Amino acid sequence: xxxxxxxxxxxxxxxxxxxxxxxxxxxxxxxxxxxxxxxxxxxxxxxxxxxxxxxxxxxxxxxxxxxxxxxxxxxxxxxxxxxxxxxxxxxxxxxxxxxxxxxxxxxxxxxxxxxxxxxxxxxxxxxxxxxxxxxxxxxxxxxxxxxxxxxxxxxxxxxxxxxxxxxxxxxxxxxxxxxxxxxxxxxxxxxxxxxxxxxxxxxxxxxxxxxxxxxxxxxxxxxxxxxxxxxxxxxxxxxxxxxxxxxxxxxxxxxxxxxxxxxxxxxxxxxxxxxxxxxxxxxxxxxxxxxxxxxxxxxxxxxxxxxxxxxxxxxxxxxxxxxxxxxxxxxxxxxxxxxxxxxxxxxxxxxxxxxxxxxxxxxxxxxxxxxxxxxxxxxxxxxxxxxxxxxxxxxxxxxxxxxxxxxxxxxxxxxxxxxxxxxxxxxxxxxxxxxxxxxxxxx
Ligand SMILES: Cc1cc2nc3c(=O)[nH]c(=O)nc-3n(C[C@H](O)[C@H](O)[C@H](O)COP(=O)(O)OP(=O)(O)OC[C@H]3O[C@@H](n4cnc5c(N)ncnc54)[C@H](O)[C@@H]3O)c2cc1C
Numbered sequence: 001x002x003x004x005x006x007x008x009x010x011x012x013x014x015x016x017x018x019x020x021x022x023x024x025x026x027x028x029x030x031x032x033x034x035x036x037x038x039x040x041x042x043x044x045x046x047x048x049x050x051x052x053x054x055x056x057x058x059x060x061x062x063x064x065x066x067x068x069x070x071x072x073x074x075x076x077x078x079x080x081x082x083x084x085x086x087x088x089x090x091x092x093x094x095x096x097x098x099x100x101x102x103x104x105x106x107x108x109x110x111x112x113x114x115x116x117x118x119x120x121x122x123x124x125x126x127x128x129x130x131x132x133x134x135x136x137x138x139x140x141x142x143x144x145x146x147x148x149x150x151x152x153x154x155x156x157x158x159x160x161x162x163x164x165x166x167x168x169x170x171x172x173x174x175x176x177x178x179x180x181x182x183x184x185x186x187x188x189x190x191x192x193x194x195x196x197x198x199x200x201x202x203x204x205x206x207x208x209x210x211x212x213x214x215x216x217x218x219x220x221x222x223x224x225x226x227x228x229x230x231x232x233x234x235x236x237x238x239x240x241x242x243x244x245x246x247x248x249x250x251x252x253x254x255x256x257x258x259x260x261x262x263x264x265x266x267x268x269x270x271x272x273x274x275x276x277x278x279x280x281x282x283x284x285x286x287x288x289x290x291x292x293x294x295x296x297x298x299x300x301x302x303x304x305x306x307x308x309x310x311x312x313x314x315x316x317x318x319x320x321x322x323x324x325x326x327x328x329x330x331x332x333x334x335x336x337x338x339x340x341x342x343x344x345x346x347x348x349x350x351x352x353x354x355x356x357x358x359x360x361x362x363x364x365x366x367x368x369x370x371x372x373x374x375x376x377x378x379x380x381x382x383x384x385x386x387x388x389x390x391x392x393x394x395x396x397x398x399x400x401x402x403x404x405x406x407x408x409x410x411x412x413x414x415x416x417x418x419x420x421x422x423x424x425x426x427x428x429x430x431x432x433x434x435x436x437x438x439x440x441x442x443x
Contacts, residue, residue, distance in 0.1 A: 003039045003140075004173065007147050011114075012130040012137040019110035020049040020187055024100055024129070027117040028142040028256035029054070029074055030216045031081040033177045036115040036140035041087075041180055043111055049187040051107065052082055053090040055099050058200050061121065062385035062392050064207035066352055070214045070389060072194060074257045077215035079192055086183040091192035093200055097128030104133050107187060115256070116141040118148065118295035118394055145261045145284055146173045148291045155296035158408045159281075162289050170284075174264055207386055210352035212251060219258030222249055227270045234275040240433040241347075241355035242441070247279070248353060250390035253287070260287060289408065290394035300397045303377050303405055310406030313419030314373045320416045324369045328379045331366060340426055340435055341365050343443035345383075350442070352389035357432070359384075363403035364424045368417050377404055 023040035031037065037052065044050040054075060060067075079089035092099035104112060114126065116139050130137050141147035146169045156162040212218075226247040237243035252258035264284055267276050299305040303314070326336055334342035334349070344362045348354040354362065363380045370376035380400045385391035401407035404421065411420035429435050 002042055002178075003035055004175075006150050007035050007142075007173075008039055008113075008138050008140045009149065010136065011126060011139050012133065014133065014135040014137070016136055017108060017110040018048070019108035020044070020051055021111045021113065022100075022104055022107075022109045023050065023052045024096075024112060024114040025052050025054045025078075026115055026122060026125075028115040028259075029071065029078055030219075030257050030259065031078050031085070031087075031180070032216055032220075033259035033262040034115075034142050034256075035177075036113055036142040038178060038180060039138070039140050040111075040113040041183070043113065044183060044185075046184045048110065049185045050087050050183050051090055051103075051109075051187055051189065052079075052087055053092055053100065053103055055092040055094070055096040056197055056200075057095065058093065059202040060392070062382070064204040064386060065201070066207045066209055066387070066389060067391070068198075068201055068203050069209040070212070070251065071255055072198065073214035074216065074255055076192075076194055077217065078257075081216070084182075085180060086186045088187055088189040089192055090189050091194075091197060093197060096125040097132060100129045101132040104135060107189075110135055112137045114139055116143060116148065118291050119392075120298070120301070143256065143260065144288045144291055145170065145264055146288065148288065148295050151288060152292055152296075156289060156292050158410075159285055159289055162292060163281075163285050166285055166288060174261065174268070176265065177259075177262070204386075210350075210389060212248075212352065212389065214255075214257070216257050219249065219252030220262075222247070222252060223258065223263055223266060227266060231267065231271060231275050231279060235273075235278045238278065239357045241358050242433055242437050246356060247283075250393075250395070251352070254390040254393045254395075260284065287395060290398040293398050293407070294394040300394075300401070301381070303373055303401075305397075305401060306405035306407060309411050310419075310421060313411070313414070313421065314405065317417050317419040318372060322369060322371070322417060325371060326369050328375075328382060331369075331379055332383060336365075336369065338365065338426065339439045339443050340429060343439045343441070347442040348383070348387045352387065354388065357429075358438075359399060360403050361424050361426075361429060363400050364418075364422075367404045367421070373404065377401075380404065 021040050021044040023037055028034050040050055082089050112135055146166055151165050230245050233245035237245035253260055294300045297305050334345040344354055344358040366380045367376040384396050406421050412422045414420050415423055
């Protein structure tokens with residue numbers, strides 16, 4: 001079985017010298033169920049060596065020790081698993097635009113393959129690398145079930161417009177993964193030096209590691225546990241933060257330690273009921289809608305990415321009196337008047353994960369209690385990306401924009417501060433779940 005060729009696209013043409021194939025692993029940090037790696041292995045065939053290279057930048061916008069620790073532990077496992085397949089793992093450190101071309105030159109690489117990421121910084125790295133290598137550079141979407149550029153060639157308006165496109169393509173793309181065969185030919189490269197890598201990090205150590213175990217095997221274990229124990233509650237209780245009904249797989253998905261396609265395949269094998277349907281809607285439709293948004297809307301990091309009606313309504317209500325006003329620092333320290341909001345903030349700070357329903361409430365209240373929509377947006381993104389283990393993800397930009405600025409939503413009844421942006425309040429939470437129990441747990 002070979003990979004469906006539409007999962008790949010050519011980033012740069014060049015001359016294939018017949019030398020080793022390099023897979024520049026970036027977003028999809030796993031050895032299993034990884035179409036970019038599978039394609040690179042296919043291209044290596046039986047005559048060429050395959051090298052997996054990861055370029056560690058010592059600091060990344062918004063990332064803290066919490067994120068780097070999780071990532072490095074996962075990569076260590078992946079490097080080990082690749083070695084068993086006779087595939088060396090090169091841990092490069094520094095600017096990808098320098099390090100990747102240097103490695104390709106050093107080993108006489110003939111082909112360079114990488115994975116897909118719609119975020120700006122990754123696009124800039126890709127462009128810079130492409131301009132400095134003279135071998136073919138291919139990109140494979142190993143993150144989405146349906147490659148983002150196949151699903152749509154434009155920004156989709158809402159879930160209802162992307163859903164039929166994805167569903168029409170699922171029979172073709174939601175397929176089993178072929179087994180990755182060990183490489184016949186290998187290359188001697190120095191093993192990764194994880195201690196030096198950690199010593200070189202220039203990140204905020206104030207936000208420390210969390211208990212969630214990192215790595216591919218833990219991601220798969222998390223999936224099995226969810227399917228065995230919690231999927232059956234998903235339809236009824238996924239909006240209840242006390243119910244333990246959601247998958248908590250977002251960090252594994254964000255770091256690419258777990259393939260969304262694997263999660264979708266195993267879920268569909270397990271159940272075809274309302275629980276599976278609702279879960280797959282989030283995992284596939286909503287998640288791939290976020291990638292679509294960041295791929296086609298270059299302003300995704302700003303409020304200017306919002307639809308016109310939302311920009312106008314927020315502006316119309318810019319001068320409305322706010323019932324409470326807090327600074328970024330007060331929000332960060334969970335010093336608001338609301339025990340429920342503070343508990344959500346504390347869940348995120350202490351565990352690296354906030355329940356999805358609380359994320360909506362949390363962001364909407366930041367809008368309500370900030371001096372301006374711009375300040376609110378900056379506060380929510382800063383805190384989200386600093387403390388959530390799954391932060392700095394297309395889902396994060398879209399989640400905050402959905403909550404504050406009507407992205408993928410519609411206008412609702414007009415109110416102070418929010419204008420026509422959908423409103424949420426604590427009473428709504430009280431109707432949905434036991435607010436006291438949540439506060440007792442995290443507050
Ligand atoms: C303000 C706000 C900020 C958010 N920030 C992030 C973030 O930084 N990173 C992140 O991955 N998600 C973010 N989300 C989306 C969502 O809340 C989380 O993905 C989800 O809560 C993670 O928990 P889970 O894995 O248990 O989800 P489950 O309910 O088990 O869903 C399974 C998977 O589906 C995807 N998913 C679930 N809900 C959504 C959604 N609303 N939009 C897109 N994909 C979804 C995620 O990949 C998730 O892991 C944010 C949402 C909001 C409202």
